[in-house]
Amino acid sequence: MIEVENLVKKYGGHTAVDHLNFHVEKGQIYGFLGPNGAGKSTTMNIMTGYLAATEGNVKINGYDILTNPEEAKKCIGYLPEFPPLYPEMTVYEYLKFVAELKKIPKEERKKQIEEVMNMTMVTDVSKRLIKNLSKGYKQRVGLAQAILGYPEVIILDEPTVGLDPKQIIEIRDLIRKLGENHTVILSSHILSEVSAVCDHIMIISKGKLVASDSPEGLQKLKTGTADLNITVLGKKEDIQRALNNIAGVKEISYIEKEDAVEISITTFSDTDISREAGIALAENKLPVIAMSRQAETLEDIFLQLTSAGEGKAVGSARDDEGNTDDKKGTEIDENDNTDDENNNDEEKEAVKITAKVEENEDDSNI
Numbered sequence: 001m002i003e004v005e006n007l008v009k010k011y012g013g014h015t016a017v018d019h020l021n022f023h024v025e026k027g028q029i030y031g032f033l034g035p036n037g038a039g040k041s042t043t044m045n046i047m048t049g050y051l052a053a054t055e056g057n058v059k060i061n062g063y064d065i066l067t068n069p070e071e072a073k074k075c076i077g078y079l080p081e082f083p084p085l086y087p088e089m090t091v092y093e094y095l096k097f098v099a100e101l102k103k104i105p106k107e108e109r110k111k112q113i114e115e116v117m118n119m120t121m122v123t124d125v126s127k128r129l130i131k132n133l134s135k136g137y138k139q140r141v142g143l144a145q146a147i148l149g150y151p152e153v154i155i156l157d158e159p160t161v162g163l164d165p166k167q168i169i170e171i172r173d174l175i176r177k178l179g180e181n182h183t184v185i186l187s188s189h190i191l192s193e194v195s196a197v198c199d200h201i202m203i204i205s206k207g208k209l210v211a212s213d214s215p216e217g218l219q220k221l222k223t224g225t226a227d228l229n230i231t232v233l234g235k236k237e238d239i240q241r242a243l244n245n246i247a248g249v250k251e252i253s254y255i256e257k258e259d260a261v262e263i264s265i266t267t268f269s270d271t272d273i274s275r276e277a278g279i280a281l282a283e284n285k286l287p288v289i290a291m292s293r294q295a296e297t298l299e300d301i302f303l304q305l306t307s308a309g310e311g312k313a314v315g316s317a318r319d320d321e322g323n324t325d326d327k328k329g330t331e332i333d334e335n336d337n338t339d340d341e342n343n344n345d346e347e348k349e350a351v352k353i354t355a356k357v358e359e360n361e362d363d364s365n366i
């Protein structure tokens with residue numbers, strides 16, 4: 001349905017998209033996931049004919065987007081990161097204008113406009129000027145114009161940005177519904193967003209595809225470990241002695257503070273030694289002042305993939321022949337993240353900030 005081959009985009013000396021290859025099959029929801037600046041919008045703009053590639057090509061239903069743009073574009077509905085809305089038009093006028101541009105037969109226009117307005121929940125504001133709508137409602141109008149004409153492929157660049165939590169859930173439901181009859185590709189920098197709705201996730205980092213798999217397949221990239229962090233009052237030697245005989249410990253490290261020791265114990269995720277460790281420390285009169293256990297999450301994998309090595313392929317990314325690479329996780333070069341440790345921290349921070357923004361998103365409705 002969509003074939004992206006050897007795609008490269010350079011902005012001056014900066015390579016935003018770096019030899020991307022992937023295929024999109026009919027009737028699935030694909031998530032294009034990557035941190036800010038990974039190259040998602042650039043790739044989507046090239047796929048939809050908004051931007052020319054430096055190298056490589058994109059075919060939609062066999063039509064080359066560069067040499068046969070009219071036929072290729074007929075198959076696509078696109079919600080860009082910044083939807084090209086006309087602020088002086090009402091919602092209905094704008095959708096009518098888009099329906100004309102998309103050459104939807106006159107007798108079908110009214111019905112289709114009403115259907116997509118219902119689907120995107122903008123019927124209530126159909127007579128309002130677009131410039132007076134909130135960001136959330138503008139985004140829905142952008143989505144409505146992408147769906148008009150019911151194209152085979154719907155491409156959505158960060159479709160839930162600027163929406164409040166309730167609207168995010170509504171738009172996710174809508175995307176799931178669209179996925180029943182359309183191929184949908186959506187981009188996001190939020191892992192929970194794509195894992196909630198997508199059948200297949202492509203992770204992009206620094207312009208390269210670093211993983212391409214189902215959410216379940218990506219789960220398998222987990223190392224299956226959990227970290228138990230304990231802060232104990234006492235001497236390191238006494239604590240070491242107390243914890244010495246506990247089975248199931250993969251790794252243990254101690255950081256000595258003034259009168260306390262911070263212990264970090266790595267175990268397999270199905271082994272929880274918190275109770276045993278607590279008892280052993282209590283029996284040795286070593287007071288525990290804090291204890292927490294954290295299993296590795298899909299988010300950790302996302303952070304590892306987008307900060308490790310310079311975009312080495314993992315997961316089952318297809319090669320040019322459509323073969324899949326089954327060596328899941330084996331090609332992440334752990335020694336190759338020389339200057340990326342800081343990025344990892346920055347990205348962790350970015351993920352935290354994103355989560356906060358999602359939680360606090362303003363719901364100023366219209």
Ligand SMILES: Nc1ncnc2c1ncn2[C@@H]1O[C@H](COP(=O)(O)OP(=O)(O)OP(=O)(O)O)[C@@H](O)[C@H]1O
Binds near residue numbers: 014016038041042
């Ligand atoms: N017109 C442009 N001129 C120069 N550099 C650009 C231009 N557009 C994008 N870039 C750069 O290309 C890289 C990829 O940008 P792109 O917008 O595709 O990333 P993204 O993954 O969509 O990020 P975001 O989620 O922040 O939109 C970034 O480093 C960006 O600064």
